[in-house]
Amino acid sequence: MKEQKVTIAGYHVGRVGYGTMQLTGPMAMGDPADPEACKTVLRSAIEHGVRLIDTSAYYGPEIANRLLAEAIAPYPDDLLVATKVGARRTPDGGFAADTTPEAVRSAVHDNLRQLGLDTLSVVHARYMPDSTVPFEETVGALADLRNEGLIAHIGVSNVTLELFKGAQTVAPIASVENEFRLGHEGGRDVLDAATQLGIPYLAFRPLGNGALVAADSPLHEIARHAGVSAATLALAWVLDQSDTAAVIPGSSSPEHLTADLAAQSFEFTADLREELARLEMS
Template sequence: MAEISAEAESGEFLSEFWIGGDLPVRRLGYGTMRLVGEGAWGEPEDAAAAKQVLRRAVKLGVNLIDTADAYGPEIAERLIAEALHPYPAGLVIATKGGITRQGPAKTEYVGRAGYLIQCVEMSLRRLKLERIELYQLHRIDPRTPLEESLGALKRMQEQGKIRHIGLSEVTPEQIEEAQKIVPIVTVQNRYSIADRRHEETLKWCEGRGIGFLPWYPMAGGKLLKADHPAASVTAQMAERHGLSVAQIALAWLLHRSAVMLPIPGTSKVAHLEENVKAGGTRITGREWLALENAITGTSRSI
């Protein structure tokens, strides 16, 4: 199989994180939810263009692709296989199960053992894989004991169908409870420069070397209103470096923590290339400190 090439500049994007201590990925990944229809429902407007984005991501050096059986549903996983199989060496496809989708942006959590085992088997079939390198429980189902949900994934892991297991939208307390059942190597929570509700979880993951995949990571570039404390500093940084505010928001995530693995999604090649460019941005520590001070309202110096 061909090795993944890397056309992007060196920098934060090309730095590696080892998921579970044995699975190396470049820290800037790609999320596939935007490849399908609005509200993660239905086919993409242009399937050929969607596949082109996937191929371009790999060509640019991205080797972590995040997806889920609920995207479409099933469509994103199918597109990945159609675009990229046979997969290049080193490509990590992370998928998720545990959410059913009834329509655009309409979901229900399902954590029953039988259902999750079926989810894993069907993802393996759609992705044309013998083993999923990172399988994430999309949400904890409050109606199902965690021991049942993660016990099912643990059995699939023991059968060699899953390499590593992660969680999504969880607290430190929930991760600790899950760790009693099976090793957890990644957490995928909503997080951006404009939405830091999971700061405590990020810090918890940092202290334990657990990968943190922030979903909706580019929201910071869109939601920094004029009255946001960091809006002015972010805009000035973007102008100084010839970048968009969204690109600064993505670069900030990479700088924010060594365990951060952003997975920005897009259905456009041009936008994908902009995201990768943000990963190679050279910004000084003093500039980052000024931005952090603006976000937190502190006045620390270096």
Template sequence: MKRLSDVKRIGYGAMRLTGPGIIGPPADPDEAVRVLRRAIDLGVDHIDTSDYYGPYVVNDLIREALHPYPPELVLVTKVGARRDDAGAWLPAFSPDEIKEAVHDNLGRLGVERLGGVNLRFMDGHEGSFEDQWTVLADLRSQGLVCELGLSNCTPEQVKIAQDIAPVSMVQNAYNVAHREDDDLIDALDDQGIYYVPFFPLGGFSPLQLGTVDEVAAKHGATHMQVALAWLLQRSPNILLIPGTSSVAHLEENLAAARLRLDEADLAELDAIAA
């Protein structure tokens, strides 16, 4: 199975292939299938998903659209959370729930082995997780998971996990305006660990977004393309998983790989965080 070290740097995050609030089916299921198939046509070889998107909606769509999967496709999922009937995000974090969630993802996606599994911490989680990570390490030893990662985590949690089993990836919130993980990204790069940012445009002020728009206008690009291009140039260990429910937007996101920001652009964008 292809590993993260072999995938292209822009993949696809499938979370948006649902209804509002990441609950229920998409308004246009046929377009959702087209998005997934177009992603493969354009060379995407890394899809990020989870059983709790929908819940179950996204994984069912992925299987409908793409199974049997191209041999080069890496499917990465997340465990540690669940949704209630009102759409709230709740922990599903016991060792038994972690094990069950991995097997559920395997079954729903129709694969014998997952390319990756991220252990997802709820906001503010401060308790131990060694038992949960050990469960994932055991599933990896059984050949059911290729690589392991942490999501919404702290540097200290990365260190604790590393003492039990290798961490291949970290998935946290990060973008050009919100750079609390700068030191973590550099430390992970030194260790050969990938960093997968989510919310590449989350939490921008109008002033910050205006700066991104100015750089975008210079290149004839969109602000999202500039935000993605900045992330690609920020560090070589960053992998991207921008999500969309639109074929046109998918193509726009993938085109960001061809956008090269110059030193003046980078200086202007780096000033946003200050």
């Protein structure tokens, strides 16, 4: 039987979480068309047992955190809200580095205020290639904030193996959040290293922003034979790669959440593993 839960930052949570990025407007900026529908999805996630939510003050910006707080606070004691710092939004909807110690401090305070929390359970330092600040300095800024009690654990995001190792020389790293999915397996060295160290790995964009479940995805046929949806299969594939991996798909639909959560209990057969290994994903 595969592990259905993983311990992250002291929280024993189901391995299918939820990401808030797409709750906000196009390109994760601006107000959503229907804020109440967003809150309904968030409450539905909690009702269905999701206990890992990934968010950030720069989603919206502010809007995703605000929706989360309005929908769910007071938060269940067993809910892990994971946040990120290190980026700011650009007017065209992109992300730019915001990695100085001052920016990190300010972003942690933004997250605390928007989420209505006294302490952030885990904050991921997002590596930004355009940053002029060494990544270890950004992680060091989080270590200072942890010493002050504003955050409990430090994670890293968008890291290479070298950055991951460097961060561990600065502070204990409680989790890694990197992009990983079927057909996007670059960075497996980081997943493997995290697994060996027993550090949980949060796979972001596990459905390729919907590409793995699009009408032309070859996963549909295989999933149908397996008796599940393509989303369930794609997420279960990630969970099958490491017992300490979790996925944080985003969705605007309570029905889709149910399919996503089914990945937690889906058991792979050797044949199915081989079939997916042979699949050419674009």
